[in-house]
Amino acid sequence: MIIRIGYVSQALHLWEATPASTVTLSRWKAMSPSERKDKLHQAVEKNLTNTIRMLHYNAAQEIKLFRFSSALVPLATHKEAAWDYITPFKDLYKEIGSLVKQHEIRPSFHPNQFTLFTSDKPEVTDNAVKDMEYHYEMTKAMGIEKDTYINLHVGGAYGNKKAAVERFHENIQSLPSPIKKQMTLENDDKTYTTSEVLDICEKEDIPLMFDYHHFAANNSSDEELSTILPRFFKTWDRTGLPPKIHASSPKSDKEFRSHADYVDAAFLEPMMKELRKLKTPVDFMVEAKAKDRAALQLTEDLSTVRGVKRIAAATLKL
Numbered sequence: 001m002i003i004r005i006g007y008v009s010q011a012l013h014l015w016e017a018t019p020a021s022t023v024t025l026s027r028w029k030a031m032s033p034s035e036r037k038d039k040l041h042q043a044v045e046k047n048l049t050n051t052i053r054m055l056h057y058n059a060a061q062e063i064k065l066f067r068f069s070s071a072l073v074p075l076a077t078h079k080e081a082a083w084d085y086i087t088p089f090k091d092l093y094k095e096i097g098s099l100v101k102q103h104e105i106r107p108s109f110h111p112n113q114f115t116l117f118t119s120d121k122p123e124v125t126d127n128a129v130k131d132m133e134y135h136y137e138m139t140k141a142m143g144i145e146k147d148t149y150i151n152l153h154v155g156g157a158y159g160n161k162k163a164a165v166e167r168f169h170e171n172i173q174s175l176p177s178p179i180k181k182q183m184t185l186e187n188d189d190k191t192y193t194t195s196e197v198l199d200i201c202e203k204e205d206i207p208l209m210f211d212y213h214h215f216a217a218n219n220s221s222d223e224e225l226s227t228i229l230p231r232f233f234k235t236w237d238r239t240g241l242p243p244k245i246h247a248s249s250p251k252s253d254k255e256f257r258s259h260a261d262y263v264d265a266a267f268l269e270p271m272m273k274e275l276r277k278l279k280t281p282v283d284f285m286v287e288a289k290a291k292d293r294a295a296l297q298l299t300e301d302l303s304t305v306r307g308v309k310r311i312a313a314a315t316l317k318l
Contacts, residue, residue: 002281003316006065007295019047020071048092059103062313097142107148116155117171118164125171151184189214207235211246225274248287261289265301
């Protein structure tokens with residue numbers, strides 16, 4: 001089986017490569033109309049150009065997974081500042097999509113925790129739809145809308161998890177079908193367990209984004225990897241892609257839910273043991289403070305385990 005390993009949003013090995021240059025709403029309000037346009041355009045051009053730099057870096061490093069920053073476009077979904085963030089940058093978007101396809105990089109997005117479908121407030125659902133549309137419109141401009149998955153958490157429980165799940169199933173119907181087809185759902189470290197998210201995924205035909213660290217932090221007594229992993233794999237069947245796993249490890253015993261700078265390979269060993277049995281190719285998205293450095297280090301650390309062979313800079317064979 002093959003395991004490919006990637007990282008989130010910014011390559012720390014590159015100098016000044018942030019893809020999240022921003023313009024705050026308060027700063028935007030203080031500007032003249034021409035200044036607003038100039039500042040927004042400068043920020044987006046910088047973010048997209050740095051994304052292109054990172055895709056070249058990923059290709060050179062043989063890194064086949066990359067999560068785009070959700071902050072590529074400042075104020076994209078704010079009602080007061082709504083603007084055309086596609087047309088002026090169509091060539092940059094196309095270049096990003098071309099690099100993704102040329103180097104066979106698996107792309108993704110992960111909107112923030114405020115994009116959710118469990119709220120009883122209609123405006124929260126409306127904003128969630130708007131945010132998902134923002135991410136999807138960028139993938140369309142890149143020409144990779146059918147290859148890019150947008151990952152969400154289920155959301156809050158609001159004191160009644162059963163009612164919140166029912167609202168999720170109701171509110172998710174507001175999401176346009178092509179966008180829903182490109183979304184994944186992730187198990188939480190506090191609220192929704194892996195089994196609970198799997199139940200939702202199976203009902204809505206949404207792939208699960210399995211987070212092993214969250215599984216360890218929020219594990220009901222009847223959840224076993226030996227039963228969870230096959231169910232998780234099955235949710236990806238319709239996509240034709242390897243199931244995707246978030247890989248991280250605790251910062252400390254006291255701060256168990258916080259991500260460490262790097263990933264402790266020993267922490268992943270129980271999962272690795274089960275993956276060896278199932279022999280299904282998977283992709284690891286490293287969620288660690290050291291980003292690309294952590295992804296490459298994890299590849300190296302896992303390659304020292306007996307029966308694991310490193311076949312590329314960020315790819316393993318078991």
